[in-house]
Amino acid sequence: MPIFETQEETPKIRERLHRVGITNLRTVAKINWKGKVYTFLPIFEITIDVPEEKKGIHMSRLVESITEAMSEAVEEEVLEAHTSLEELGKCIIKRLEGKHPHKRAEVWIKTQLVIPRETPASKRLSYEPYDVEVGVIKNYDGSFEKVLRVKVIGNTACPHAMANNNGKTHIQRAVGELEVRAPFNEEIPLEDMIDVVESSFSHPTYTLLKTVDENAVVQGMHANPKFVEDVAREVFSKAKERFKGKIHVRVISNESIHKHDVIAETWS
Ligand SMILES: Nc1nc2c(ncn2[C@@H]2O[C@H](COP(=O)(O)OP(=O)(O)OP(=O)(O)O)[C@@H](O)[C@H]2O)c(=O)[nH]1
Numbered sequence: 495m496p497i498f499e500t501q502e503e504t505p506k507i508r509e510r511l512h513r514v515g516i517t518n519l520r521t522v523a524k525i526n527w528k529g530k531v532y533t534f535l536p537i538f539e540i541t542i543d544v545p546e547e548k549k550g551i552h553m554s555r556l557v558e559s560i561t562e563a564m565s566e567a568v569e570e571e572v573l574e575a576h577t578s579l580e581e582l583g584k585c586i587i588k589r590l591e592g593k594h595p596h597k598r599a600e601v602w603i604k605t606q607l608v609i610p611r612e613t614p615a616s617k618r619l620s621y622e623p624y625d626v627e628v629g630v631i632k633n634y635d636g637s638f639e640k641v642l643r644v645k646v647i648g649n650t651a652c653p654h655a656m657a658n659n660n661g662k663t664h665i666q667r668a669v670g671e672l673e674v675r676a677p678f679n680e681e682i683p684l685e686d687m688i689d690v691v692e693s694s695f696s697h698p699t700y701t702l703l704k705t706v707d708e709n710a711v712v713q714g715m716h717a718n719p720k721f722v723e724d725v726a727r728e729v730f731s732k733a734k735e736r737f738k739g740k741i742h743v744r745v746i747s748n749e750s751i752h753k754h755d756v757i758a759e760t761w762s
Pocket residue numbers: 497501549550551552553554555
């Protein structure tokens with residue numbers, strides 16, 4: 495049964511589209527992260543451009559590029575294939591080049607990193623989850639850039655209430671987001687980006703807290719009161735110092751005394 499390649503027809507309305515493809519695709523990815531193989535369950539978005547004279551793209555070829563990159567990893571036991579999420583993204587685009595003509599491509603990988611941490615007082619092991627997103631973009635000129643995003647949950651103790659209530663204050667969880675956009679070969683470890691955000695709150699949060707650890711967090715928060723603006727400024731200045739690229743910071747504090755949140759955002 496012949497297949498009619500309707501995608502190859504010329505559309506009635508001739509407009510170029512910069513991003514067409516697959517989003518919300520869930521699959522598995524194995525990454526050799528510093529010599530240890532980790533399994534991720536990421537959500538992928540993969541797009542290419544469509545020229546004005548083409549009606550559509552051959553969607554299945556984008557999925558093939560992802561699944562083949564995965565199986566290549568699994569078969570070759572991921573010892574050299576993908577040493578980072580961005581390497582995996584670039585490998586998928588390289589596979590796509592052999593499958594589907596295009597000028598511009600993007601692969602976005604959204605997942606969680608779980609990093610072992612020590613609790614502040616009892617020094618127990620606690621596994622801390624962080625949302626991360628890696629975008630690999632092949633521009634029309636063939637250059638590759640990447641966008642790295644981390645989202646970290648910390649807390650803020652309000653300095654204003656503390657100054658006006660003999661040391662008593664309101665404390666809330668806060669979410670810090672840091673994005674760095676840089677040329678592909680720039681060395682920017684996601685875990686360093688996470689450290690920059692996590693060290694800028696009144697205090698980090700932990701999954702495991704024994705009473706002695708809880709005491710340390712409470713003491714630490716009160717000793718380090720921060721506005722949402724203070725957290726954003728600190729993340730921004732540390733990120734500018736440590737990472738070469740375009741920096742974007744956004745901090746939202748889930749205020750414990752309001753039914754709304756407060757936000758602070760800045761970028762280079
Ligand atoms: N361009 C386009 N494709 C769609 C759309 N909706 C579904 N499809 C996809 O069309 C795909 C099938 O077309 P192709 O990918 O070209 O499959 P094929 O022609 O058998 O495979 P090739 O020989 O590699 O071209 C399926 O994966 C569908 O998901 C849409 O809105 N636009």
